[in-house]
């Protein structure tokens with residue numbers, strides 16, 4: 001996969017692209033990661049990429065010319081059009097499903113905004129997706145782009161040493177993941193659940209599924225509506241829910 005990020009601050013990406021799992025994926029040749037300074041595509045002598053908004057108001061607006069020129073340059077030698085993704089708090093909220101969808105693409109181009117935002121024609125005529133990482137506003141699109149790139153790259157085949165760990169991650173199964181424990185078996189008097197020390201694979205799997213269901217019920221019941229559950233599991237969850245809703249005895 002090839003990932004290009006259009007940004008005014010390419011230096012922000014050095015550490016993130018070179019470290020940990022992303023750095024290893026790049027070293028293995030699984031992903032090519034480039035941070036492109038779109039100021040280089042400014043078509044004026046002061047290299048200006050922003051301008052005052054028509055109609056007045058505070059803040060500067062990113063001009064269309066440099067961003068169109070940069071994306072068109074990146075597409076010049078490719079037959080297949082990339083997904084061009086605008087970082088935008090007004091966009092579709094990014095999810096694990098979207099990460100899975102993007103992980104199937106060959107080429108992604110991210111556009112990181114700054115200041116007040118973008119000229120609307122970029123949104124209307126250049127991008128294929130607008131993505132937000134949540135209902136809050138950051139100063140720029142760099143941190144959202146890093147977040148999304150990290151979650152996409154870790155899904156590419158060969159990136160995680162243990163592929164099954166991504167399969168059981170929260171949201172991949174439609175549920176939150178079960179709790180984890182490691183050595184020691186007793187820490188400050190707190191014990192690891194006995195079943196995890198039993199070596200009994202089927203019992204461990206059953207316990208993990210139950211914990212996953214309970215955790216989702218307590219923390220993110222909204223996820224249960226679309227989760228792939230058996231009738232038996234749905235009935236069990238209803239019982240658990242009614243137990244927690246019972247009035248306390250006095």
Ligand SMILES: C[S@@+](CC[C@H](N)C(=O)[O-])C[C@H]1O[C@@H](n2cnc3c(N)ncnc32)[C@H](O)[C@@H]1O
Pocket residue numbers: 086087088089090111112113114115116117118131132133134135136137138139140141142144
């Ligand atoms: C200060 S914000 C502009 C916000 C814009 N005026 C608005 O109200 O929608 C500057 C840039 O940061 C990025 N950004 C900020 N918050 C974001 C979020 N939650 N998700 C994705 N990108 C975000 C976008 O690239 C945005 O263009």
